[in-house]
Amino acid sequence: MNASEEISTRTFGNEEHLPRVPLPTLDETCERFMEWCAPLLTGDERARTEAALAEFARPGGPGRALHAALERYDAAEGVHSWLDTFWPYRYLGRRDRIALNANFFFLFRESDQGQAERAAALIAGALDYKRRLDEETLPPVLQRGRPLTMEQNKFLFSTTRIPGAELDTVRAPYTDAWPGPSDARHIVVFFRGNLIRMDVLGPEGRPHTLDELEAGLRTIMKAEPAPEPSAGHLTTKARAEWADSRQALLALDPRNAEALDTVETALFCLCLENFTPRNTLDACDHLLHGDSGNRWFDKSVSFVVFADGTAGVNVEHCGLDGTTVLAFVDEVLGAPAEQLSRRSGAASQGLPFIEPVEFVLDDALRQDIEEAAASFAAYGAATATATVSFDDFGADAVKALNMSPDAFVQMAYQLAHRRAKGVTGATYESIATRQYRHGRTEAMRVVTPEVLRFVEAMEDPEAGTEARRAAFRAAAEAHVRRAKDCQAGRAPEQHLWELQLIQKRRGAELGVTEPLALFDSPGWRIMRDDYLSTSSAPSANIRYFGFGSTSDQCIGVAYVLLPDRFNAYLSTPRGVAGAMHVFADRLREAVHELRGLLA
Incomplete structure (x- = not known):
């Protein structure tokens, strides 16, 4: 934005006026790459890296062709940044498990509230934030008087990562498939391995009051342990394996498509734990890799509330970075829940609608879930x-x-x-x-x-x-x-990484099919x-x-x-x-x- 341009107070009102991410020249990136990796290399490793870099960046060489393709992409209509394709490939392209490996957590400040009261307060704060986001009355974040992009806020609610065989996808509002803000009225509550739909917005779209939210949660917390193993365990698997399991769920019974739809469109997840952490470290560990039967790690936002009211959030990283989630958390925790609930337009509507989310399982899927649970428990224990x-x-x-x-x-x-x-x-x-x-x-x-x-x-x-x-x-x-x-x-790193990804996606079309020594050089491997x-x-x-x-x-x-x-x-x-x-x-x-x- 130019200094003379007026800053919009609408949430997304400044997006098109923000400056574009600068794309360095290939020569600038190559020079910086050597500067950055050199302190970690021996003389021999440096010489080998320099030779690989020179071959990559030579006139008419592969680096020039890949960079030219990136320049054309950056200039194309509808492209916001030369990194527009990089981010999905970086996050959605990883094939290992995202639980513990990619998701991150925040442990919230302490509160004197009990479990149901704290959980209801978090719901109320999140609903107030969503209302302001939907109406674009949430002010854009400013840094030294200049607005920051608010684009990631579109992935806070009703956003779920969907596993794929080679590349995951994202199911989210503000997309062609689901234009505008989420119209979902429910969240999914996890308790003792049960998945339960709770409508936190009434039929007219108005939030339930704090008392009603708390009463709904207390009703859920009377549940016995789930009779079937939780499908949530499957979200801890490596991505292609989870994609296979998801297909098996869909193929087994049409009710599983309904159950998945309920989870995937939910505004967010609320994971209620029926124990108190032993100490702060134990709380952190459970936020990072707790009982996977009580989680859906593909959900963008999962609040976790323990029996004593200790609380935090587990976040799926593909559409959200820490700064966006911090701003959200600061709003949710920054004012009394009663004030946020009033501001959201909450109205008394009786007990929220509550309904179990049930998956139909056969023996093969039960075994699949149990093996996923055991594997992830062992993985957590190995951390x-x-x-x-x-x-x-x-x-x-x-x-x-x-x-x-x-x-x-x-x-x-x-x-x-x-x-x-x-x-x-x-x-x-x-x-x-x-x-x-x-x-x-x-x-x-x-x-x-x-x-x-x-x-x-x-x-x-x-x-x-x-x-x-x-x-x-x-x-x-x-x-x-x-x-x-x-x-x-x-x-230099993300620039070179995107050139590597362009070869992977479009190498044959661009005539760059040979193995590129740069990406096997000591400098590239050791620096990263x-x-x-x-x-x-x-x-x-x-x-x-x-x-x-x-x-x-x-x-x-x-x-x-x-x-x-x-x-x-x-x-x-x-x-x-x-x-x-x-x-x-x-x-x-x-x-x-x-x-x-x-x-």
Whole structure:
């Protein structure tokens, strides 16, 4: 948007005026790629990567043909961003299980409400948000006075990922198949393996009152455990296998199509657990990979409420990033439920309509479900997690030391990882780019030459305080520069990745069918083989944020960095859990040590 253009107050009123995601030239991307991967490579690995890159980008070479196709796509009518095709392939193209591997969670701030009361409050807040979204009276989010894209909000309600043999699809409103906002009036409540439809909006589309929602939930919570195994377990399978199971459900009995339709069109899921978590870590773990009979991991939004009122949300990632869900959660939790319910136009209409959602199963499907449940339970058990909390340290303390808070904690991760594992490894950080039309995130790689020098200085017994401090500040400043580059669209990884995907989709048509050495080069493989995968979610309404690790040696680091505190949730395969716990200990030490260094 130009500074002179007036900002629309309508939710989606600024979308067409937002600037487009910049598409770098191929030469710019190649230069940045070598800069980004070089710190992780030996001399020989660097030489091999440079040779593969030169072959890829030579005049008349494969990279030029693929990039030219991307330029044509970016200029085509109806295309919002050169990443429009990238995102579906990145998320919907993955073939492993999304439960634990891709979905993420937020643990909400504590509340003194009981389970049914808290759950009713979350429903009421979500319905108020949906009403404002539907009417486009929800103000667009502004960043430094400029509007951000609100496009992802279209995937908050009635959105479900549908498994496919080779590529998943999404069933959602605001599409040709389902124009405009969702007209669904129901949610699906999970309790003790039962799936139950509850109409949260009356026949005229007005929300039920808080008391009525709570009464409906209390009625549901009288249910005995489900007599049949829950089809929810199937959503934990690898995607092609789940697609086969879904087809088997549809082929067995027409009532299964109705049941799937009820789940897939529901505004969201509400998962009620009949136990209280042992502690905060236990709550986080159940939000990430709880009882899969009580989940539908393909649903974009699933609120989870435990027996003591502890609550959070599990989110399917294909259409939603953390910043969008955070803004939603802040609205739902940011005002008393009574106020939100009144504002939504809630009216007394009696007890909500409640009906079981029942799947017809045969022995083969029962066995399929039971095997999926056992497999996912084992997968969850093979994941180790930990929380690290700093109650006396946060963003304000770092700013007082004249440093970027995010750069500070990222450098602390690097130092802690080196001390825990003895290596500096590839580190991913997610950078939001919602200032662009249909913008989502950019992939940042944290390890720079300055990071290597900083870690070496901290580990060098001969280095004095002044040298360490200077190395720390230089690394933090390099981090800020690279983050700004990512925000400005100057980053190589997603650009090259999309060129790789274009060859996969259209190689024969473009005359690029040969194997491309670049994507098997040490630089490409090593830069993207995460040792740390990091992302932040700053909100006072969130205690913890979390996701699974991305590889066998990876530690997932999801962090909530607030003015007065700093919480991180760590995850890694159980086989390397020892190194994660050492990392947690070294992180506590590193934060204390680096604070002292700057002070």
